[in-house]
Amino acid sequence: MTGNEFQSQTEQDLALLDGMTAAVTAAGRVLLDRFSASNRVGDITALLAAIDANDIASTAVLRPALERLRPGARWDDDEEGRGGLGPGEWWVADAAEGNVNHIHGSVDWGVTATLVRDDVPVLTAVFLPALNRTYTAVRGGGAFLDGAPITVSAKSDLKAALVGTGQATPGEDPTIRHAMSTSIDRMLDAALLVSATVPATLQLVQVAAGHTDAFWQYGQVRSGLLAGALLVQEAHGTVIDTSGAPWTLTSADFIATTPGLAAPLSAALTS
Missing domain, CATH: 3.30.540.10 (Fructose-1,6-Bisphosphatase, subunit A, domain 1)
Structure with a gap:
């Protein structure tokens, strides 16, 4: 195009x-x-x-x-x-x-x-x-x-970041539950404060508006991520998977954050 x-x-x-x-x-x-x-x-x-x-x-x-x-x-x-x-x-x-x-x-x-x-x-x-x-x-x-x-925050220091995650749906696969619990433990060491709540959209609009700094999720339910993904992208944020590749509907996991936090957040989740 x-x-x-x-x-x-x-x-x-x-x-x-x-x-x-x-x-x-x-x-x-x-x-x-x-x-x-x-x-x-x-x-x-x-x-x-x-x-x-x-x-x-x-x-x-x-x-x-x-x-x-x-x-x-x-x-x-x-x-x-x-x-x-x-x-x-x-x-x-x-x-x-x-x-x-x-x-x-x-x-x-x-x-x-x-x-x-x-x-x-x-x-x-x-x-x-x-x-x-x-x-x-x-x-x-x-x-x-x-x-x-609206625009995402200017944070680039993960130690100063407010981050969040959540459960995409009841009865998540055990592999997803394990990834989620492990990631929360890692982020408790890496970030300033960690929250875990639902739904994803309510956390993602906060990232887009700059009130919080990042959201990640392993459960990939389309309807919970698409609206927030576009809002964060258009608010000058970054939407990737944990490998750092651009997020798509076929990605295995999801990160929405500020440009300055994308690399350290991805590294913290995959270390």
């Missing part, structure tokens, strides 16, 4: 942004109506039922709105999907990102939508209803919080 063609494509993608933002906002308002800080669940049966009910209510608003915007784009139905999607355009969305937090009365949840073209995220919108924040990014067009540009 030539420079002019890339610019033209970026402008076309920007034209979709208002509609995407409206879609995630409308779905988020549905979840907000269902939310209370006093929300609690008593057992696994009630938890799963509440998760399903939130997903159904939000998806009923989100999916038709996105499909009207880009009728030719396919829909990624697998909320725990991993790996590449294949050629063409896809909508990768999470109608209730951080759903488990919502049903436990925490504010750390939202709605995400990302347009993926030939396995590359090109446009994303993330709405956090309980915090009333909207993050957006367009490939080649920058990253924004409520319309204002």
Whole structure:
């Protein structure tokens, strides 16, 4: 793609942004109506039922709105999907990102939508209803919080860094669990402070906005990483795997951080 063609494509993608933002906002308002800080669940049966009910209510608003915007784009139905999607355009969305937090009365949840073209995220919108924040990014067009540009931090000293990780999904493979626990131990030695929480998107928007300095994860669930990956990239950050190679949907692991921390973080995780 030539420079002019890339610019033209970026402008076309920007034209979709208002509609995407409206879609995630409308779905988020549905979840907000269902939310209370006093929300609690008593057992696994009630938890799963509440998760399903939130997903159904939000998806009923989100999916038709996105499909009207880009009728030719396919829909990624697998909320725990991993790996590449294949050629063409896809909508990768999470109608209730951080759903488990919502049903436990925490504010750390939202709605995400990302347009993926030939396995590359090109446009994303993330709405956090309980915090009333909207993050957006367009490939080649920058990253924004409520319309204002955001950028990653300027950190280059891992000893001064605030870093985080998390569990991509319940029931992770034992190999992934071992890698995660080992990496936390390594980062407790290498970084200033380490957090482990869910969902990934809520940590990644903090990296993109410069409030924290890095996020890594071994579980490679698409819907949890794509929106944050594009936001961090467009906020002048670096998104790689632990070997230091550029991250893709087929990568085995994930790091999003500042340019100055990419090499030391990768080295700490692979030493």
